[in-house]
Each structure stands twice: as structure tokens, then as C-alpha cells.
Amino acid sequence: MYFSPVRLPSKIGPEQAEMSEVMTKRATDYSQWYNDLVLKADLAEHSEVRGCMVIKPHGYAIWEKMQAALDGMFKATGHVNAYFPLFIPVSYFAKEASHVEGFAKECAVVTHYRLKTDPVKGIVVDPEAKLEEPLIIRPTSETIIWNTYRGWVKSYRDLPLLINQWANVVRWEMRTRLFLRTAEFLWQEGHTAHATKEEAVEETMRMLDVYATFAEEWLAMPVIKGVKTQSERFAGAEDTYCIEALMQDGKALQAGTSHFLGQNFAKAFDVLFTDKENKQSHVWATSWGVSTRLMGALIMTHSDDHGLVLPPKLAPVQVVIVPIAKNGDQLAAIDSYVAPMVSALRAKGITVKYDNDDKKKPGWKFAEYELKGYPVRIAVGPRDMENGTVEVARRDTLEKETLQAVDLADKVEHLLQAIQANLYQKALAMREAGTRAVDSYAEFKEVIEGGGFIYAHWDGTPETEEKVKQETKATIRCIPLNGDRTPGVCMVTGKPSAQRVIFARAY
């Protein structure tokens, strides 16, 4: 059922050098397939800076589509964008104890502000230019934002404060993978301040819903909403909510988080407001984020051995039209034949590329657009011009069909909707097939080897969670919000359990 990781010799055999096999197959080595796909589909490449990637135009275009959709949803829920500094003084960072504890191990630190020439080494850090206080490069912005909010919030009239930031952050990870975990990544982080706990909790849940909606309607990726256990909670949060998705190899991926921060940061940064009764209290906070990791989620949810598969709503170009011509005259005839189709498609808001570049052959283009995940490909040749048809191929099923060109724009519009829906349904079916409920720890140990989401009872203690993690490498992904609330007994200790939680091996 799943594409399980298999260890292979690092040398690539001659059969893989063939033109027809530009990528490792999922079933051969899932992890290598992922790496190949990111590179071959031209989404990103490794930079020479350790742990950092270059997001290439095709990959960045997809990220921009995600940004646009999310940004619209943030605005629609009353948020505005702002920008805070990349550098955070260590003293700010130090103010919230559990926050520091969580991030200290992976902080890049700036200690100097100048270089100088050196006769031997060329250029060196100028020891004279040491900063009085080191700056860290933000791994997340709670501290600098709350330090700023102190000046912005005085009265209940200033609340709620609903701000989002699109930014880059740095976490010095030991091991990185393109999109899934890089030392520097792009994300958005929302930071809100509220007068009451209820309002902050409501905001936390609202943004969790925004993420779930985005994942399902745009990424075509079904997710489970849940709350994290104590050990998986964001450093500094009271509660961390998340959306969890299941990838094709049976591993779970956390795709977004929304945190209820309580008054932790307000207390650490003395953010107080005066209410209607002239009483002072600390404000209540939330923060929430999704990152370029969603690119990894997108890839691992839909793509296949032919390359990337993109949901139409996130595809930078939804329809590519490829002419098949024997000569220049024929190409010119196809140009005219296709022009009204292009206009009609664009009039419906469909993004279209007509690729009449005669320096590349049709077959080459077919393979290339397939690899890059264009949802619909239309081929037009002399036969079509005679018959008033076009050949339409859909990327998700790889099916080809010859259609009458009349009302093509309507047909394509429906096809794009059908593809979007089909991708979601396929992903949902995959998740359902990969989801099991188990009651005994012995069965759990067996089932977890095959991957997937496992619903099991847990006694609620970090000790039991840790034991399971040590013995099986599976963690509690979340306590689902909409799951079965039937109580039971912990599969490990036999102690009472309020409801089943989701275990999985995770990215």
C-alpha cells in the first residue's frame, strides 16, 4: 500500500540513466523519489550554504499561489500584515523561559558588525567590532513582536490586535531536506493580542480552521485537526493545535500549527491593558504559522512516478497547449486555430501557456510538462484542425481524450474542477486506507511498521508517550478534535483513557 523507504546502493545503475527514467520510482526508494522530483521538476535546488535551498521559479510560483490564497483568507478574517526585524536581541529572547529552552539549541547568533582585510587570510571578522549584545536571527518572532506590542497596547480599545507577517526564519537544523526541513525557510506567522482568554482561544481555533480549509480546498490534502500533547507543544504555548496529513509513504506531516499562548508572552514582556472598569490585566495571545514545508506536503500527497502533480488551484499555469506541426506554415495555421481558444480560456480566468516554441519537439514538451505537474495539456495538430478537435490530457489520471473544440473553455473549466476534486478524493482514500484503530500494544508494534495513522488509547502521560516513541519511533501526532470520544484503556499501561489519539511516524 505504501511506498516504503528501501536502502539502495548509492551508485545509480545504467538503467536509471536512460532518458525514460529520469527519476527514481516511489516504490524503489520513496525518499530518493522525493529528492529527485524536487530537483527534476525544477522546484528547488541545494545551495552551497549548508542546509539552505534555492527555491527556483517554478517552485516559487507555487509558493506565491499559496501565499495569495492564505493572505486573502487572513485579510477576510480581519488580519493585517506588518513586518518585524530579522534580528532579535538575546535579552528579549531570554525573557520567556520555555520559549528559550525550545529554540536555544538551533539559533544562529550575530556577534560582530564588521569585517576587515587581513594580509594573510584576506577577509576576517574585525574583533574590534564586537556587538555589546549579540543578536539572534529569528527562529520565530514572538519575543520581538511582544516587546513591540507592549508599546501598542494600553487600553481595551487597542484590542484585538490582529497582525500577520510574511518572513524568513532560521533554525539551525542538524539534518535538512528540501522544503521539509531547511535551515532557512519562508513562512507566515500571525501574532494576535486579545482582551479575554475566550477571545484568544476562539482566534486560535479560527486560524486552525483557516489552515484546514486551505489544505483541503487548495492543496487538495485532507487533514486532521487536533491538539498536541505536552511534549509536542510549541515552546511557550499553553496549547498547540495542528493540522496533520498522511503522506504516500505512510508517514505523518504536520502541515500547520495554531497556538494559544495564554498570558505567557504578555507577562514576560509586560503587555498590560486597562479595561472598561479601569483595571489592568495582561493580554491574551495567539500565534499561528504555515511554511514552505507545505510545498513538501503538496509534493508527497499527489505526485507520482512521472513527476509532480499539482492541484489546479495552485498550479502556476493550469493549461498548456502544445502544437504539433510539420513545418512553419502548419505552425502558423495552428497559431490561428488556437488563438481564440486561448482567449476563451483566459476570459474564464484560466491560466494558459501556448508553447509554440519550435526549438523543442512535442514529445519533449509532453514529458516536460508532465514532470512539472501542469494539470491539463492540450495538443493540437493537423488532424485536429481538419476535424475541429483538440486532444486533452489530464495530469492526475494521465488519460487522453479527443474533444470537439466547441465550448472548449467550458469543458476545460469543468475538467480543472474535476481534477481538483479527484486529487482530494484520491488523497482522502489513501488516508482512509492508511488509518487503523488498534487496542493492544503488540498489535500497535506490528501495524506501525506498515506506516499510517493509528488511533489508540493512551493514558495521557508523557512517560507512556516517550516509551512508545523509544520503542516504535511513533509519536502522538495529535488528540483529534473531531474524533471518537469513547473512553477506553491505554494500550500500554491499561490505565483509563478519555479518547483515542493518533499515533504515527512523522516527518
Next chain:
RNA sequence: CGGGGCGUAGCGCAGUCCGGUUAGCGUACCUGCUUUGGGAGCAGGGGGUCGUGUGUUCGAAUCACACCGCCCCGACCA
């Protein structure tokens, strides 16, 4: 950070063990002709700090040491 693998033309590799012509092959690229409904064929051509540095040697892609980078596995994490 530990274990394993790797670094030679844009990409994929051979050559390294056992030092010795002008460093090869496939593909990509350029030119010409023929082609064009799933990564075209033939002919000719261009392209190399052999990851970086230091050393050994008459001579280093090849040997030694150090460093850098990448991949896979583990620990950590979104």
C-alpha cells in the same frame, strides 16, 4: 553531532585499488541536412581549476593529511 557513501564537462557516470601520452563515455549544447501525434536520426564541432588546500614525487584525477560540500541512516526538530 555519530555511522555509511560520494564529489571528474550543464546533468549522469567510467578512470583512482596498482601514479606515467592529449582525462574518456552517454546525454545536453553549437552547425548542417532530414524530421515533428510521447523526451527524433545522421554527420561535424565546442566545452574540464578532476570539490579546495597543503604535502610526497622527475611526474598526481590517482598516494597522504586537513578542510568544504552533497546524499542515505540515526539522534534533534516544523
